[in-house]
Amino acid sequence: MAQLLIVDDEAHVVDRLAGTVDWKSIGIDQVYKAYSGYEALEQLHQFSIDIVITDIRMPGMSGLQLIAEINRQWPKTKSILLSGYSEFNYAKQAMQFQTEDYLLKPVKTADLLATVSRVLRKLEREWEEVISVQRISYTLKEHMPLLRANLLHELLQGKLWNRTVLREKMARLELGKEPWQSFSLMTVRMDDHLEGLSGAEEDLSWKEFAVANMAEELFGGRYALWHAKDSHDYLIFLLTLKQDAEGEDPGWLERTASVLQSAAHVYLKGKVSIMVSGTGAFPEDVPGIYNRSITAYRNRIGDEPEQFMRLEDEESETTAVQTLACLYEPPALIHLLEAARWEAVEERYKRIFEGVESGETTSEEQLLEIYLTIASAYAFIAHKNGRLLADTLGADYSRMTSALPIRTMHHLREWAFRTLKLLREDMAKETKDNRHSLIERIRRFIDExxxxxxxxxxxxxxxxxxxxxxxxxxxxxxxxxxxxxxxxxxxxxxxxxxxxxxxxxxxxxxxxxxxxxxxxxxxxxxxxxxxxxxxxxxxxx
The missing domain is CATH 1.10.10.60 (Homeodomain-like)
Incomplete structure (x- = not known):
């Protein structure tokens, strides 16, 4: 339902039009009133107004000035002029300000309803065009590569998706033609400048575009591909076997990846390193295999150019030291605190501690890692808000200054939730105090x-x-x-x-x-x- 604002310095006109006209009969759900141009702007700032009916001559800000401001700040809002002045120059000015109509007082109710109804239908047609399937489909296709890459990047970083929601999102991005129950991951690293491209094409995006096209050409007949560039500037490809592909041949993927490496060398005059993983379950194994690939690049390949490697399954065997992946998954703890998403922080804490406590052993270094991560996030938020962490946490801050203040996971859990409560209460109080101070400043200025x-x-x-x-x-x-x-x-x-x-x-x-x-x-x-x-x-x- 639409919302209407009536503006006139003559209060009886505003009250009569707002209270006696059957606006709901034409689809107007809410009618707001303003007795000056300035008050109208205040209403526009607070509410989503669809149509404004305004008098021309008002003290302070005229109706034409109001409409000019509406056109500048709320271009979708439609304006109708209502005035007792019938001179032609006003009507001419009204047309220049792109008003929808010009009505003379006293206006008949039937004429007013007909005019507003017509303007409302025009507004509806404009929004229907904006949200039309054709226009959205065109925009979606235009930005499809970027949207696909963003979604893959979130999966690589370990963002948790409801499986049904993920499938629906993939289908909208035209990634749902294959079942995507399993996948292999291929990581491509650009090792040097590709000399075959010149001028503006030497930009990294052109190199990536060329390699991605080569990969699509080589793998596309047998696999569905989905790729993105990660934060290390590696090209990450997820590949799933097409339903109509002939039986699985594990060696085919590696042989074809080797062909891609050679093609980049021959036709782009450059060197790339490639790592290919085994098969994993989609989507739960995506972040784990991706992180193992990045680690293998660091530990096994290093800076050596034009290397080719298979990510061995043995890499996934448990070791004495386990990483705390959920401690760093996006959105980062700092970002959750910065956005005051307190419930999300609590949920993150629960998952962190449940994950650690479900393991066979808890090391002192794991305690330290969790503690330092949380403490540094608290310090960042407090300092960003111009506060001292000591003022916020009190006695708990004194405990933080010792070498290793917490010795058990149980105590760490208690400390994390207790200090989160203190931080939340302190920020809420500061917000309330700031607002109270703002109200006092506003009223003092008005009073004076x-x-x-x-x-x-x-x-x-x-x-x-x-x-x-x-x-x-x-x-x-x-x-x-x-x-x-x-x-x-x-x-x-x-x-x-x-x-x-x-x-x-x-x-x-x-x-x-x-x-x-x-x-x-x-x-x-x-x-x-x-x-x-x-x-x-x-x-x-």
Whole structure:
């Protein structure tokens, strides 16, 4: 359902249109009201407004100025002008500002509903075009290689996917034609500059593109390929045997990989090293085989160029030292803390400790590795927020300064969850304090500048924050809009001036930033139920 905003400095016009017109009959679910251009901008910052109906002549910000700002900040929002001024130049200006229509007061309800309904249908057609299957399919195909590579990169880094969700994602990326129940992994390392490419083509991406095309040509008849570049600048290929391929021949994969290495040497005038793995289960074995391949490059190949190697199954045999893969899987612990994803951090802790405690032995180095990783993440977050870790953790920080403060996995688990709770509470308190301080600064500025033509943008500039953030935080903390508070302060100032000064009503209106006395009188009556003069007469001694 759509949302509508009605803007007019004449409160009775806004209230009548908002309250008496059957907007739901044409698909308008929510109607918002604003009594000035500035208040309208505040509403636009807070809510997703589809259509704005605005008067032209308003104090402070005219309807045309409002529409210009809407076009700049919310280009999808449609505008309709409503005015009692029928001069042609206004209509001409309205067309320049790309308004959808120009209606004259007093407007008939049927005409207003017909106009808004037409604009709403136009908006729906525009969004239907944006989300059309044809357009999305075109965009998806255009970015398919990048999207495939991103998904593979996440698998290589050990991101856990629900199997059904992963299959659906692969199908959308046209990777679901084969069952992908098993796979082999091939790692290609560029060992030197490929001299066959020149000029702009010497860019690394061209080299990778050429090798990837060669691999597709050589392996594509028998295997489905899926490749990405990893953080080490290696080309990583996952290969799964096609359903219509002839019986398995383990030696074929290695022989063809050797052909790829030779082809790169002959036709690209360059050297590449290649490592081919055995078969693993998809997707659970992907990160393990990938990490073993990278380790084998470091331990077995080193810097020697143009090497070819099979990743032996023996590499997977357990050793005395086991890596804590879940401690480093993406998103990293630091990133989870930085995003304040507290539940995700707790879940990560549970998996880390369950994984370690399910093993046969727990080494002191594993304790130290977990402890240092968590402690360094805490320090990073605290310092990034301008805080001292000692202030946040208290006694637990003192324990951290000893050489090895925790000697058992049980104590480490308790420490991790306890300190996480302390960090979370400290950050929540700081956020609350910061917001409370911000509200005080906003109100102090408004109180001290009640006679100015105040706006959300002016307030936001004063506190040096974005108006959208200022508006939402103020509403969240106080339950009212900034415009409500500005109006209340102005009305309180008006009360004081009416009681204790001899200024005329129009002078008080000008002092409070109202360009037209009528607007001031209307606002005052809406607030207190009487005109300024009636209020003054009632308080004469």
């Amino acid at each position: 500048n009640a006679t100015r033509d105040l706006s959300l943008q002016l307030v936001a500039d004063q506190v040096k924050l974005h108006p959208v953030y200022v508006s939402k935080v103020y509403k969240l903390e106080t339950g009212e809009n900034i415009s409500d508070y500005i109006q209340r302060v102005k009305m309180e100032e008006a009360q004081s001036l009416l009681k204790h000064s001899d200024e005329k009503v129009y002078e008080i209106a000008a002092r409070l930033g109202y360009q037209r006395p009528h607007s001031f009188i209307s606002a005052f009556k809406k607030t207190f139920g009487m005109t300024p003069q009636e209020y003054r007469d009632g308080h004469l001694s």
